[in-house]
Amino acid sequence: MTELREKCGFIDFVLKEWLLIASGVGLALTSLLTMRLPRFSEDELGVLLILFALFVTVKGLQESGLIANIARRIEQGRAIPLKLVLGTFFLAMLVTNDAALVVMVPLTLSLQIRRKDILVILEALAANAGSALTPFGNPQNLYLYWHYQIPPWTFMAAIAPFSLTFLALLAGAALIAKTENSAAAGTSLPAIRRIAWGFGGLFLILILAILHVLPLFIVLLVILAAVALDRRALRVDYAILVTFLFFFGITDNVRQVLTAELHQAGHIFLLSALTSQFISNVPAALLFAEFTPHWQALLWGVNAGGFGSLVASLANLIAYKFYLADSQTQAPFTFTITFLAMGFTALAIAILLYGMRFGFGAM
Numbered sequence: 001m002t003e004l005r006e007k008c009g010f011i012d013f014v015l016k017e018w019l020l021i022a023s024g025v026g027l028a029l030t031s032l033l034t035m036r037l038p039r040f041s042e043d044e045l046g047v048l049l050i051l052f053a054l055f056v057t058v059k060g061l062q063e064s065g066l067i068a069n070i071a072r073r074i075e076q077g078r079a080i081p082l083k084l085v086l087g088t089f090f091l092a093m094l095v096t097n098d099a100a101l102v103v104m105v106p107l108t109l110s111l112q113i114r115r116k117d118i119l120v121i122l123e124a125l126a127a128n129a130g131s132a133l134t135p136f137g138n139p140q141n142l143y144l145y146w147h148y149q150i151p152p153w154t155f156m157a158a159i160a161p162f163s164l165t166f167l168a169l170l171a172g173a174a175l176i177a178k179t180e181n182s183a184a185a186g187t188s189l190p191a192i193r194r195i196a197w198g199f200g201g202l203f204l205i206l207i208l209a210i211l212h213v214l215p216l217f218i219v220l221l222v223i224l225a226a227v228a229l230d231r232r233a234l235r236v237d238y239a240i241l242v243t244f245l246f247f248f249g250i251t252d253n254v255r256q257v258l259t260a261e262l263h264q265a266g267h268i269f270l271l272s273a274l275t276s277q278f279i280s281n282v283p284a285a286l287l288f289a290e291f292t293p294h295w296q297a298l299l300w301g302v303n304a305g306g307f308g309s310l311v312a313s314l315a316n317l318i319a320y321k322f323y324l325a326d327s328q329t330q331a332p333f334t335f336t337i338t339f340l341a342m343g344f345t346a347l348a349i350a351i352l353l354y355g356m357r358f359g360f361g362a363m
Helices: 002-016 018-034 042-064 066-075 080-095 097-110 116-131 139-148 152-176 195-210 218-229 238-257 265-279 281-288 295-304 314-325 332-358
Strands: none
Touching (some): 042 066, 042 139, 066 080, 066 097, 080 097, 080 116, 080 152, 097 314, 116 314, 139 152, 139 281, 195 218, 238 281, 265 295, 265 332, 295 332, 314 332
16 A cells, blocks of 8 residues: 555656656756756856745745735626636736736636636636736746846837737637626635735835846845745745756756757747747747847747647646646546647737737848
8 A cells, every 4th residue: 555655656746747857857868968067157046046036925925815815806796707817917927927827726716607617728828928028927038038138128028019919819808708606796805914015025125136126135135034924935836946957957068069059030939939839938948048149039939839738838737737626627628628729829829920020030
């Protein structure tokens, strides 16, 4: 019995952390191929530090009850699909697409409404589209923002047509979605602990550091202050941080093998978007950033690449797993097909949007 449990636990770990394992194997293989250990730049270590600080502060806000309270307010009243989709979009801009879905998908599944499957898919799309707009909305944006040293407003202006187009499309889809809610009215709001003010302040300080208004060392103070407020803020996903470290090492090793630069921006966009379908958009951003100066095409490519397959974005997997794990889930095969169909439709729209705006030749 003990041996069976250990085998099941190992299988569960592999299924849950396959990207961590794959990146670790990739680092080992590329290190053997190049006969060297990877070197990590100050920018790469700075990105890891900022990501850790973001995870800690967002976790603190979750533990304080603030995010759940805001989400619960969104569900009350009319136009619930629209509020859920817009709430996911704008929340992802601030607390990352993954954290937004961790809050919004369970909330959606707890409601007594029809067509939860469509709402969860729309929320996954909204999280990817909304998080694309800010330098700190998702990990790949944060990396590209620091790697290329892009001014914040230049960054947002470059990707704004992508995000705002999908905001309009998803808002229209949410208005069309018909649901009935019989339980939201009269539901008590989650209590907000006083530490929410502290974590909110730390989050604002962190954003100022990301935008280069405050020096980077302030991030260390944010982490220490967050731990002092609530130690539960340290209960974050460390596996994704280690995965990033592995991919930083892989790209450093690959850079020693591949010295040719990819010159055409349109090719960068298409390659990064399509590569994301197989290895997810964060590793794709880390890989292609080492070989091209075309940050705008890469920014569009990896954010568009978040649409499509289940592994194209970690946010997709979060929404998908939450839905299938719900006790009231029905027709998982139909949900999977619908998820993929809507995801690849969004990817096709994103590719068309890029082509209309920039073309697929050199920018």
